[in-house]
Amino acid sequence: MTQGQKPDRLLQLLGICMRARQLVSGEEQVLKAIQQSKAKLVFIGSDISPLTKKKLTDKGLFYEIPTTEAYTAAQLTQAIGLHRATIAVMDAGFAKKMITLLG
Template identity: 50%
Template sequence: MKNNYLNMIGLAYRARKCSLGEETIVKDIQQNKAKLVLLASDIGPQTRKKLTDKCKFYEVPIEIVDDRETLSHAIGKSHRVAIAILDAGFATKIKSLLG
């Protein structure tokens, strides 16, 4: 069950329905493009606060998932602590897999 949501993140990334990087994610949240934001459990406190505050203000769902290594491995990049899902279908499926 746990790997299924990671596979969906990988599919969303390959379909170019993800955004990476703190500034890009904040911009996508503000422009109502982000449908779901995934944060690594070991994200820094300042980044966590910034992204959770933006998500609450703009009413974007946010999920705390595995550590940064697992999240980064799912998309084939290194040192990624946050991923924004830009597609409603992928976001719904990932939320259902997370429970």
């Protein structure tokens, strides 16, 4: 993936969201946030195991929460400063802006 303007802006927004404490990360916490319908957008590392990816994607579809695999686990890790491959955005405003940036 090329380093265009959109990805940089979205990753910066993820960092801001992290500092605002509007993210949960890690597979278990993300699944719980989806099941409680608290997650507004879920980022799934594009390079994680197919089984984990399927589990998160299926939960997202069932609970009607958008998911994206636009970034690798390394990019997500760099954006939030924690080693994570799955992230759920809890704030509707942040999620709406990120969905717009994703196109």
